Amino acid sequence: MADHASLDASHSTAGEAPRISFVSLGCPKALVDSERIVTRLRAEGYELSRQHEGADLVIVNTCGFLDSAKAESLAAIGDALKENGKVIVTGCMGAEPEQIRNVHPGVLAVTGPQQYESVVNAVHAAVPPRHDPFLDLVPPQGVKLTPRHYAYLKISEGCNNRCTFCIIPKLRGDLVSRPASEVLREAEKLVNAGVKELLVISQDTSAYGVDLKYAESQWKDRQVRARFLDLSRELGSLGAWVRMHYVYPYPHVDEVIGLMADGVILPYLDIPFQHASPTVLKRMKRPAAQEKTLARVQAWRAACPDLTLRSTFIVGFPGETEAEFEELVAFLEEAELDRVGCFKYEPVAGAPANDLGVAVPDEVKQERWNRFMEVQQRVSARRLKRKVGTRQQVIIDSVGLTVAIGRSKADAPEIDGVVHVASRRPLRVGEIATVKIERADAYDLHGTAVGF
Numbered sequence: 511m512a513d514h515a516s517l518d519a520s521h522s523t524a525g526e527a528p529r530i531s532f533v534s535l536g537c538p539k540a541l542v543d544s545e546r547i548v549t550r551l552r553a554e555g556y557e558l559s560r561q562h563e564g565a566d567l568v569i570v571n572t573c574g575f576l577d578s579a580k581a582e583s584l585a586a587i588g589d590a591l592k593e594n595g596k597v598i599v600t601g602c603m604g605a606e607p608e609q610i611r612n613v614h615p616g617v618l619a620v621t622g623p624q625q626y627e628s629v630v631n632a633v634h635a636a637v638p639p640r641h642d643p644f645l646d647l648v649p650p651q652g653v654k655l656t657p658r659h660y661a662y663l664k665i666s667e668g669c670n671n672r673c674t675f676c677i678i679p680k681l682r683g684d685l686v687s688r689p690a691s692e693v694l695r696e697a698e699k700l701v702n703a704g705v706k707e708l709l710v711i712s713q714d715t716s717a718y719g720v721d722l723k724y725a726e727s728q729w730k731d732r733q734v735r736a737r738f739l740d741l742s743r744e745l746g747s748l749g750a751w752v753r754m755h756y757v758y759p760y761p762h763v764d765e766v767i768g769l770m771a772d773g774v775i776l777p778y779l780d781i782p783f784q785h786a787s788p789t790v791l792k793r794m795k796r797p798a799a800q801e802k803t804l805a806r807v808q809a810w811r812a813a814c815p816d817l818t819l820r821s822t823f824i825v826g827f828p829g830e831t832e833a834e835f836e837e838l839v840a841f842l843e844e845a846e847l848d849r850v851g852c853f854k855y856e857p858v859a860g861a862p863a864n865d866l867g868v869a870v871p872d873e874v875k876q877e878r879w880n881r882f883m884e885v886q887q888r889v890s891a892r893r894l895k896r897k898v899g900t901r902q903q904v905i906i907d908s909v910g911l912t913v914a915i916g917r918s919k920a921d922a923p924e925i926d927g928v929v930h931v932a933s934r935r936p937l938r939v940g941e942i943a944t945v946k947i948e949r950a951d952a953y954d955l956h957g958t959a960v961g962f
């Protein structure tokens with residue numbers, strides 16, 4: 511995912527403010543980092559430029575997770591150097607600056623992930639800020655690179671797990687959770703500014719607060735523990751949709767399903783299982799690998815029948831046998847997950863997984879991926895079809911001449927499907943309408959607005 515920073519013209523100030531062009535690559539967590547940097551720079555009077563050309567400086571927030579993401583980051587840096595010449599690099603790839611400097615010795619500075627201060631200092635050194643406290647107006651909730659009606663809310667940085675295919679803990683360090691009161695304050699500001707949907711993200715959302723020993727902090731008239739359940743309940747009380755991403759199937763997640771059944775937070779879990787064979791999961795060193803996942807999924811569905819489950823999987827992990835792959839396919843058939851992404855294993859430089867077994871040949875990876883997708887597409891289509899004839903609440907993301915595009919409670923932005931909504935009156939972006947679902951195709955739903 512790549513986003514060029516863009517800022518509503520109404521935020522721009524006239525005059526000679528230095529202009530920064532910003533490229534944000536990678537996952538939603540990186541996008542949140544980008545928003546923080548941009549908010550800070552806007553507060554200091556910098557303006558954003560939609561193009562590298564003519565800007566005073568370019569910042570590239572990189573992704574260093576997979577080799578393909580690194581290549582994309584290096585290409586983005588190359589483009590910025592060509593089109594502008596003054597480039598600062600930050601983000602995951604910045605944790606290993608030599609990888610960048612070897613290819614692009616001309617970059618002005620390289621800083622690592624979450625090093626907001628270092629990025630800002632590098633910007634100051636390259637293009638000093640213009641001080642004008644009266645013109646440097648920033649909305650109190652900060653500048654968001656996502657549309658105004660939804661926002662990502664990062665509750666922690668880093669990760670205590672050591673999945674063997676992943677170098678994120680090496681890049682971002684161990685889990686550091688934000689106190690509950692700080693998260694809630696940010697969430698409340700966003701809701702007050704018009705945000706209708708909060709997307710909770712971290713590397714491991716279910717581990718929230720472990721590092722803080724679940725410490726309480728003062729929020730309004732009460733103490734709130736830094737615990738997944740407590741934070742979810744409080745976020746759910748703010749009046750926005752709350753969607754949980756990157757949760758692992760630990761036993762304590764069961765408690766949160768109760769909040770979903772009661773309508774406090776959205777009945778949606780983004781839960782990256784990555785595999786279903788116990789032996790592969792063990793080699794992957796996945797969190798909660800010992801849990802009886804299928805039984806847990808079934809119990810969640812019984813407690814919250816509307817629950818939507820999204821997940822991602824890796825096929826062709828080193829040493830994956832045909833029998834292990836078949837265990838995965840059997841799981842897909844039985845678990846009936848709603849939305850699923852599948853990746854062919856790609857070796858990540860520095861990840862222990864590369865030495866864990868014989869590499870699966872590319873053609874076998876491809877063949878397994880095809881079989882996986884075939885099974886899952888059938889399952890997903892079947893799940894989606896069950897919605898035909900129901901009424902769903904749909905949040906509107908964009909409006910066209912005759913049809914608006916929105917998402918039901920089952921659809922996260924950018925990764926899931928959409929709902930095409932016909933309406934007898936124009937709908938507004940951010941509005942939540944009741945939609946009668948008339949048709950389903952492979953990924954999306956189609957219907958008519960029947961309540962506003």
Ligand code: SF4
Pocket residue numbers: 669670671672673676677678679713714797
């Ligand atoms: S849970 Fe595993 S895959 Fe996710 S960030 Fe942590 S180590 Fe990486």
